[in-house]
Amino acid sequence: MKKNYTKSVLDLMMAITFVLLMNPSVLNGLPFHEIAGLIIGVAILIHIGLNYRWVVNTTNKIFDAKLPKKTRFSYLLNILLLISMAAVIITGILISRVVLPSIAIQGGHSIRGIHGFSADATLALVGLHIGVHWQWVMSICKRAFKSKKGKLRKGVIGSVILSISILAGGIQWFSSTASANSIVFKQEQMQPNGQSSNANIGNTINTQQGPQNGDFREGKFHGKDGHGGSSNPFLVVLNYFAIWGAIIIPTYYLEKRILRKKRRTRDVQPQVS
Numbered sequence: 001m002k003k004n005y006t007k008s009v010l011d012l013m014m015a016i017t018f019v020l021l022m023n024p025s026v027l028n029g030l031p032f033h034e035i036a037g038l039i040i041g042v043a044i045l046i047h048i049g050l051n052y053r054w055v056v057n058t059t060n061k062i063f064d065a066k067l068p069k070k071t072r073f074s075y076l077l078n079i080l081l082l083i084s085m086a087a088v089i090i091t092g093i094l095i096s097r098v099v100l101p102s103i104a105i106q107g108g109h110s111i112r113g114i115h116g117f118s119a120d121a122t123l124a125l126v127g128l129h130i131g132v133h134w135q136w137v138m139s140i141c142k143r144a145f146k147s148k149k150g151k152l153r154k155g156v157i158g159s160v161i162l163s164i165s166i167l168a169g170g171i172q173w174f175s176s177t178a179s180a181n182s183i184v185f186k187q188e189q190m191q192p193n194g195q196s197s198n199a200n201i202g203n204t205i206n207t208q209q210g211p212q213n214g215d216f217r218e219g220k221f222h223g224k225d226g227h228g229g230s231s232n233p234f235l236v237v238l239n240y241f242a243i244w245g246a247i248i249i250p251t252y253y254l255e256k257r258i259l260r261k262k263r264r265t266r267d268v269q270p271q272v273s
Contacts, residue, residue, distance in 0.1 A: 019240035025231040034099040087118035131251025
């Protein structure tokens with residue numbers, strides 16, 4: 001049971017981090033985007049490690065006719081999800097401007113296009129993944145928040161609320177601090193050594209217009225190179241969680257409908273025989 005709770009907390013943190021990565025201008029721009037991207041890559045490896053037994057057992061039985069179709073579909077979905085996430089991380093490294101600039105490919109517009117497409121594909125696949133496992137998610141939540149007698153566990157609920165509050169406060173603090181540091185950095189760039197010159201201002205403007213050293217470093221992507229919209233972290237999380245909801249809800253009810261048809265078929269077959 002503790003393992004399931006660990007997996008649930010890890011998955012939730014991965015989900016929040018991933019949707020924040022969907023907008024490269026969130027928090028302090030590229031520094032957060034690239035560092036958090038590498039961290040989520042490590043988290044994926046931990047996630048796979050926690051589900052190692054299921055992966056091995058399902059791989060050995062993938063061609064077995066007795067393997068449930070839902071398990072086979074979930075396995076194939078996980079493979080696609082692993083491929084898309086690997087594409088996001090690899091292309092992210094190849095266009096890195098903060099963490100690994102030495103191995104970055106200059107002017108890699110096509111790679112940035114692949115990076116953005118892979119991120120969108122991953123967003124959709126994660127929504128399907130959650131939708132397929134929604135019953136498991138709800139069962140874990142019920143066990144966590146309700147006792148065997150059906151009473152709410154106030155201590156667990158209080159801990160969750162406190163954790164969310166700390167997380168929200170931390171994001172808000174980080175966002176405000178990053179914004180202040182960004183303003184100071186820009187002022188220092190425009191006024192080196194305390195003296196302002198028109199030449200330096202002109203160079204700053206030209207740098208901001210260039211995609212490689214200006215907007216790209218600050219995380220201001222437009223069009224195919226990134227997702228627009230508000231850079232407020234809370235609005236970003238709400239926006240992409242709503243997109244996931246639009247995928248999860250129909251997936252869950254479609255699966256439920258398929259299961260009902262299977263049960264009806266099983267009930268009818270004995271009567272016919």
